[in-house]
Amino acid sequence: MERDGSCISIWQSHNSDWTAASLPASTEYDVIIIGAGITGVTTALLLQQAGKRCILVDAATAGFGTTGGTTAHLNTIYDTPYHRMIKDFGEENAKLMALGARSAIGLIKNNISNHHIDCAFAEKDGYIFSLDETQDKELTNIIDSANRVGVPVELLQTNPFPIPCIRVARVSEQAQFDPVLYLFGLIKIFVEAGGKLVEHCRVEEIKQGEVLEVHTSLGIVNARAAVYATHIPPGVNLLHFRCAPYRSYVVAARLKDEEYPPALGYDLNEPYHYYRTQMVDGLNYLVIGGEDHKTGHEENTETCFMKLESHARTFFRVEEIAFRWSSQFYEPVDGLPYIGNLPGNGDNVYVATGYGGNGMIYGTLAGLILSNILVNGESMYQKLLDPNRLKPVAGFSDFVKEGADVVKHLVTDRFSAEKIKEFTDLARGEAKLVKYEGHVMGVYKDEHGGLHAVNSTCPHVKCTVAWNASEQSWDCPCHGSRFSYEGIMLTAPAVKDLQKIDLSKQT
Ligand SMILES: Cc1cc2nc3c(=O)[nH]c(=O)nc-3n(C[C@H](O)[C@H](O)[C@H](O)COP(=O)(O)OP(=O)(O)OC[C@H]3O[C@@H](n4cnc5c(N)ncnc54)[C@H](O)[C@@H]3O)c2cc1C
Known part of the structure; x- marks a missing residue:
């Protein structure tokens, strides 16, 4: 199956056993x-x-978006902790969200058992661990508020993950599956x-x-x-x-020993690491995620993978990193x-x-x-x-400002290939923004040395896109639209491709 990035996720070996239709006329x-x-x-x-x-x-194929690049933990604890929900929305609403998580897991379980979907669903305990004093205070708040809204969380003596911590809490009735x-x-x-x-x-x-x-x-x-x-x-x-686009990074490692943790795990770093195990074709993998950043705001996306791999090697006996990929999510302001x-x-x-x-x-x-x-x-x-x-919350004005990085349109769609080459000292597989005669364009050099140029102005609200070297895509730092090196739209909110620039003709 296809995905909206050039890195291959651990889920992409699956083939569909249904047939898509063509667009039916006038129904x-x-x-x-x-x-x-x-x-x-x-x-x-x-x-x-x-x-x-x-x-x-x-726009592409089923699973092409983040569902094909997720890690598929099924939790009754959210990224927004219940103590924050209680403070901002009240205890009854926080309880409603806890019910929502249980109902979602219930629906997934029913779908799987009623329709015999073979998708490696497994119920697991989740472990949250604090690595320093600040995280430990947060862990106390997480435990207290989760118990208040009816999600049982208990403190334990030992962490099933080989990561030194101050304290560890267990959340039962979590799950995982192959998304x-x-x-x-x-x-x-x-x-x-x-x-x-x-x-x-x-x-x-x-x-x-x-x-x-x-x-x-x-x-x-x-x-x-x-x-x-x-x-x-x-x-x-x-x-x-009200929603800010972020990228999150994942590595799936084979371990030298068979010490794959039998649970889901989370530290309380900012951004946090998340851990689980997945078996694919008879082999176990440790799947670790983290190193999140705002889309289009990290100049060297490779360093995110390097940090994640180094984290994995620090705490686990890693034989090899078998898969690595990144994907997109949207943080709601409240x-x-x-x-x-x-x-x-x-x-x-x-x-x-x-x-x-x-x-x-x-x-x-x-x-x-x-x-x-x-x-x-x-x-x-x-x-x-x-x-x-409209809930006025701290941080809203920063969200609004993030959308303000607007640039001028590029009007021409044809430039001299010879002249552009003078400005681009690109290795194969590399890309960069090139300023030429007052215009900015994105130029990518493919494996065969061919140059591909696009107007670097995002068609959504005219921000300038940035190159994502890991996923080989042009990513918009304002609202997260993403495009292939040829300019084809990969990720909304854009609905149009980046304008292609013809480098083959002379001007
Ligand atoms: C690395 C990572 C790990 C994650 N891990 C977890 C986890 O462990 N547990 C969890 O609960 N969540 C997790 N998430 C979040 C979760 O994966 C996503 O929120 C979820 O997959 C989003 O699903 P979706 O169907 O809404 O969107 P998507 O899966 O992104 O699907 C959107 C679809 O819309 C299509 N589309 C876009 N524009 C158009 C258009 N104009 N016309 C037609 N089609 C269009 C796209 O092609 C795409 O297929 C993770 C996210 C990331 C980034």
């Missing part, structure tokens, strides 16, 4: 679901099972239930109305409702100022996701975004929430997670 659907990651597929299946006629479309096998299993059921999945179908615009006119790269689809399950909604939206009506659109256009590192849970919960709203007219999570909520 009206009840719901179009846009994006075939865990959010879109879960939502589409629940709606189809409830009797709605659904079409699920993806792509689960995703493909759900798609099979969706297709068998009469749902349509169309791949390589990018939604470019929705014309509002009682019946929506959805403009895609393959033609127009009419639907009575639309769900943006694109991880971040495309276009320019209020939510781009700590909770945005699930419901898309701001600035009609009441038949929905969105789910701002999951932080908990999108397996939130993507599944979004399916439950949105299918309840669309089928029954309401959900008990609707008010709390309303994307239109």
Whole structure:
């Protein structure tokens, strides 16, 4: 399967056992679901099972986004700790979020057992460990508040991870699975239930109305409702100022001994490391994630992998790093996701975004929430997670400023290859921003020495993209849109490619 980066994740060896459809002519659907990651597929299946006629479309292929680059821990503890939820949203709402996590894991378990999905699901304990005094205070708050909202957490004497710590806490009833096998299993059921999945179908615009006119790269689809399950909604939206794009890095290591930890683990560093074990084709791997940074804000993405590998080698007997990849997530400004009506659109256009590192849970919960709203007219999570909520919190103005890095358009699409070469001293596989005659363009030299140039102005809101050497992509530092070296859009919110610049002709 394909993914939105050039590094190969541990899940990418899986093949689908269902067939995508071509875009059917002039059919009206009840719901179009846009994006075939865990959010879109879960939502589409629940709606189809409830009797709605659904079409699920993806700009690329199913699992192409972060669902193909996740680490798939299933937690009842979120990145936003319950003590923060209690402080900002009240204890009843924090309890509701705890119920949401349990319901999401419950739905995943039901889907797996009802439909016999073979996706390596396993219930595990989760261990959170404090490495210094500050982290230890935070651990106390995490334990107290989790117990207050009904998520049992207990202190233990020993850490099952070989990492020296001050104290360790155990959270029971956590789980893990193979996200792509689960995703493909759900798609099979969706297709068998009469749902349509169309791949390589990018939604470019929705014309509002009682019946929506959805403009895609393959033609127009009419639907009575639309769900943006694109991880971040495309276009320019209020939510781009409330969700900040981040990259997180993962290595999967084979160990010299067979001392693979039998649990899920987390330290309390900023950003934190996360640990689990996964068996693929009969071999165990230790999967470690961390080294997060804002998308497009790290000049040398290779150092993130180097730090993660060094961390792995410090605490485990690493034989080899078998896989390494990075992927994208979106931090919500007030700590909770945005699930419901898309701001600035009609009441038949929905969105789910701002999951932080908990999108397996939130993507599944979004399916439950949105299918309840669309089928029954309401959900008990609707008010709390309303994307239109405006909760003034510390840090909001910084979020807004992050979007302000705007540059001028490049108007020409043709430059002299000879002249550009004078300015580019690139090794094969390297890229850089080149200033030429007052313009900035992104130039990449491929393995054969060929130059590929793109307008470095992101088509979303005109920020300048930055090169991500690890994933070989142009990443936008403002709202996280990403593009291949040829300029093809990989990650929303952009809906257009970067403008290609022709270097073959002379000027
Ligand atoms: C490294 C890493 C590790 C993580 N680990 C965990 C974890 O252990 N547990 C956990 O709960 N969460 C984890 N997360 C978060 C979680 O993986 C994500 O939140 C989740 O996968 C998002 O799923 P999604 O379906 O919403 O989006 P995606 O999987 O990104 O899918 C969006 C889809 O929309 C498509 N699309 C985009 N624009 C358009 C368009 N205009 N038209 C049509 N289609 C479009 C894309 O091609 C893509 O396939 C992790 C995240 C990262 C980065």
